[in-house]
Amino acid sequence: MPHYIGVILDESRLAQIKGTPLEEKVQDLFGGQLKMLVVEVPEDKAQQILKAFDRARIDSRGFLEDLPVAFKRALFEEIAKAKSLDVIDKVLERLPEIQEAAKKEDEYIPPPEIE
Amino acid sequence: MGKLRMPPPHGGELVYRVIEKKDYAESMAAGAIEFELKATTDPKGVPIRHVYREIVSVCYGFFSPVEGSMTQNELESVLNERRLESGWVFPYPILLDVSDEDLKALDVKEGDRLLLKLKGQPFAVMDVEEIYKIDPKDVATRTFGTPEKNPEVVRQPFDEKHPGWMIYRCMNPNVIAGKWTIINPPKFREPYDRFWLPPAECRTVIKHVKKWRTCIAHQTRNVPHTGHEMLMKCAAYTGDIEPCHGILVNAIIGAKRRGDYPNEAILEGHEAVNKYGYIKPSRHMVTFTLWDMRYGNPIESLLHGIIRQNMGCTHHMFGRDHAAVGEYYDKYATQILWSEGIPSFGFEAPPNEVDKGLKIIPQNMAEFWYCPVCGEIAYSENCGHVDKKQKFSGSFLRGMVAEGVMPPKVVMRPEVYKAIVKWWKVFGYPFVNNRYLENLNKNLEIDLEPMEIPKA
Incomplete structure (x- = not known):
C-alpha cells in the first residue's frame, strides 16, 4: 500500500518550480490558501523512512508525518533538481547526511521572525 | 428533556485536602519523616512523570473522591473493575512509589507520618496506611489492557513506545499508601x-x-x-x-x-x-x-x-x-x-x-x-x-x-x-x-x- 509525503510550497519554492511540469501537479489545499506537492512512497521505502526517524509516523490520511525538517528540505531539493516527483530513491541515498542534520533538530530549530 | 443543572462532584463530595493556615500546617508536619519527591524517569533518564502533579490534583479535588496513594486492595479494585473500594468509578492507579534504597533509608512503617518535600521545601504530609510491593510491568499492562483480555477495543499489546504504559512500567517497586494533605499551597508560575x-x-x-x-x-x-x-x-x-x-x-x-x-x-x-x-x-x-x-x-x-x-x-x-x-x-x-x-x-x-x-x-x-x-x-x-x-x-x-x-x-x-x-x-x-x-x-x-x- 503506497503512502504519501506532502511537500508544502511557500513562495520561494513555488518560484523554483515555475515553468516546469511540476506546476501542473501542485495541489490546492484549504481553499487555495496552501499549495502542496504530494510524493508517493511505496510501502518498503515508507518502512525504511519510519525506521530511520523514530518520531516519524503515518497519519490517518496515509501521509508520512513528523519527519525532520532536514528530510523535507532534501526532498524538495531533489524534486527541484529532477523536476519530477519520482525522487524518493535519491533522497534515501542521502539518508546518513539527513540523519546527521536531523539530530541537531532535536535540540534547536530557529524560530521564524514574525511580529 | 428538562433544564439541566450542574452535577454533584463524583463520589458526592469534593475532596479538598489543603491546609492554608501556616501554624496548623507546621504543627501537622512537626516530627514527620522527611522525603523529597522525585520524578519517574525512563531508562534513558528522561523525566516522564512527577508524582507531585497527582498530589496537587488529588488534594484540590480534581480526582474526587480519591484522597491519596492507593492501598493494595484499592489498586486491585481499580485494575480489575475500574472502581474504588467504595464502588465509585475510577480508572487509573494513583500511587506514591519509592525505590528499595529510599524505602530502606526512610525506615518508615504503617502509622508513621511522612513529610513530602518538593524543591527542598515542605509540600504535603501523609499518614502511612500501608506499604506494599508492586510489579510495575504488571501494573502497566493491567492498567491499559491487552488484546486478549480486552478484545473489544485493544488492538495491539502495549509496549515501550506507549508513553503512558512507560510511566507505570518505570515506577519503583514499593508503594506507600495513604491520604495526602498539602500543607504548603503551590504558587503557580507564569503563565x-x-x-x-x-x-x-x-x-x-x-x-x-x-x-x-x-x-x-x-x-x-x-x-x-x-x-x-x-x-x-x-x-x-x-x-x-x-x-x-x-x-x-x-x-x-x-x-x-x-x-x-x-x-x-x-x-x-x-x-x-x-x-x-x-x-x-x-x-x-x-x-x-x-x-x-x-x-x-x-x-x-x-x-x-x-x-x-x-x-x-x-x-x-x-x-x-x-x-x-x-x-x-x-x-x-x-x-x-x-x-x-x-x-x-x-x-x-x-x-x-x-x-x-x-x-x-x-x-x-x-x-x-x-x-x-x-x-x-x-x-x-x-x-x-x-x-x-x-x-x-x-x-x-x-x-x-x-x-x-x-x-x-x-x-x-x-x-x-x-x-x-x-x-x-x-x-x-x-x-x-x-x-x-x-x-x-x-x-x-x-x-x-x-x-x-x-x-x-
Missing part, C-alpha cells in the same frame, strides 16, 4: 497562574460569575487548530432546551511525549481563541489539570469525565482517537465506552449509566475536515463530498510549523500560531524535546514558599 482554577473555585465561577447553567468540557493536550475550534463550537450546540452556555477548555499539563507542543503554548493558544473573539470569552474559559498524560484513550476518558464533572461541567465532548497515541486502541474506543460500555473493563453499560458512575453527559463527535466544494470546515456526518475532504492532521500542522511556514488562517488562527512562536523563541524549539522535559522537571509549574518545620 499557569492565569489558568489555575481548582474544582471548588471553578464551580463557583461557572455558577456565579459566568452564570452558565450548562457547560461542555473540551479536553486538550494540543494547541487548537480550526478543526478543534469547530469541534468546540458544534459540540456546544448540545445542551438541553438551548445550546450549552459555556465551553470549559481543560488542558492536561505535565510531562508529554516528545513532539507535542509545550504546555505554555497550549494554554496561551487556547486563550487566543477567546481573547481574539473566535469564541467569546463570556462563553469560553481555559483552565488546566496537572497530570502526566497516560494516553489511555477510553481509560483516560473516564478520568477526563471525572475531572470535568468535579469542575462543574454538565457535558463532555469526545472525539475520535480521544487521548490516544499510536494504534493500541480502536480509534473509536472512547466513543464505544460512552455509547455502549466495554464489559471487559468493567462497564456493561456506559459509565454514566452504571451504579456509582459519572453524571456528566457524553457528546461523541465524529470528524471535521475542510471541504473545498462546500468551501468551509465541514462535519463528516453532514458533508457529502467525502472524496474531496482535506483532513486536519495535527502532525501535518506540526510539520508546517517546524518548517517555519505560517499555517493559513483557515487552518490555524494567526494569534494561535503567534502563541506557538512566542514560546518557540523562549525554548529554542517549537515542540517538547528532552531539554524541555528536563527543564520542566527542574522548575516544575510551581514554586513553594520557604517553610520552617519545628523538629519533634
Whole structure:
C-alpha cells in the first residue's frame, strides 16, 4: 500500500518550480490558501523512512508525518533538481547526511521572525 | 428533556485536602519523616512523570473522591473493575512509589507520618496506611489492557513506545499508601497562574460569575487548530432546551511525549481563541489539570469525565482517537465506552449509566475536515463530498510549523500560531524535546514558599 509525503510550497519554492511540469501537479489545499506537492512512497521505502526517524509516523490520511525538517528540505531539493516527483530513491541515498542534520533538530530549530 | 443543572462532584463530595493556615500546617508536619519527591524517569533518564502533579490534583479535588496513594486492595479494585473500594468509578492507579534504597533509608512503617518535600521545601504530609510491593510491568499492562483480555477495543499489546504504559512500567517497586494533605499551597508560575482554577473555585465561577447553567468540557493536550475550534463550537450546540452556555477548555499539563507542543503554548493558544473573539470569552474559559498524560484513550476518558464533572461541567465532548497515541486502541474506543460500555473493563453499560458512575453527559463527535466544494470546515456526518475532504492532521500542522511556514488562517488562527512562536523563541524549539522535559522537571509549574518545620 503506497503512502504519501506532502511537500508544502511557500513562495520561494513555488518560484523554483515555475515553468516546469511540476506546476501542473501542485495541489490546492484549504481553499487555495496552501499549495502542496504530494510524493508517493511505496510501502518498503515508507518502512525504511519510519525506521530511520523514530518520531516519524503515518497519519490517518496515509501521509508520512513528523519527519525532520532536514528530510523535507532534501526532498524538495531533489524534486527541484529532477523536476519530477519520482525522487524518493535519491533522497534515501542521502539518508546518513539527513540523519546527521536531523539530530541537531532535536535540540534547536530557529524560530521564524514574525511580529 | 428538562433544564439541566450542574452535577454533584463524583463520589458526592469534593475532596479538598489543603491546609492554608501556616501554624496548623507546621504543627501537622512537626516530627514527620522527611522525603523529597522525585520524578519517574525512563531508562534513558528522561523525566516522564512527577508524582507531585497527582498530589496537587488529588488534594484540590480534581480526582474526587480519591484522597491519596492507593492501598493494595484499592489498586486491585481499580485494575480489575475500574472502581474504588467504595464502588465509585475510577480508572487509573494513583500511587506514591519509592525505590528499595529510599524505602530502606526512610525506615518508615504503617502509622508513621511522612513529610513530602518538593524543591527542598515542605509540600504535603501523609499518614502511612500501608506499604506494599508492586510489579510495575504488571501494573502497566493491567492498567491499559491487552488484546486478549480486552478484545473489544485493544488492538495491539502495549509496549515501550506507549508513553503512558512507560510511566507505570518505570515506577519503583514499593508503594506507600495513604491520604495526602498539602500543607504548603503551590504558587503557580507564569503563565499557569492565569489558568489555575481548582474544582471548588471553578464551580463557583461557572455558577456565579459566568452564570452558565450548562457547560461542555473540551479536553486538550494540543494547541487548537480550526478543526478543534469547530469541534468546540458544534459540540456546544448540545445542551438541553438551548445550546450549552459555556465551553470549559481543560488542558492536561505535565510531562508529554516528545513532539507535542509545550504546555505554555497550549494554554496561551487556547486563550487566543477567546481573547481574539473566535469564541467569546463570556462563553469560553481555559483552565488546566496537572497530570502526566497516560494516553489511555477510553481509560483516560473516564478520568477526563471525572475531572470535568468535579469542575462543574454538565457535558463532555469526545472525539475520535480521544487521548490516544499510536494504534493500541480502536480509534473509536472512547466513543464505544460512552455509547455502549466495554464489559471487559468493567462497564456493561456506559459509565454514566452504571451504579456509582459519572453524571456528566457524553457528546461523541465524529470528524471535521475542510471541504473545498462546500468551501468551509465541514462535519463528516453532514458533508457529502467525502472524496474531496482535506483532513486536519495535527502532525501535518506540526510539520508546517517546524518548517517555519505560517499555517493559513483557515487552518490555524494567526494569534494561535503567534502563541506557538512566542514560546518557540523562549525554548529554542517549537515542540517538547528532552531539554524541555528536563527543564520542566527542574522548575516544575510551581514554586513553594520557604517553610520552617519545628523538629519533634
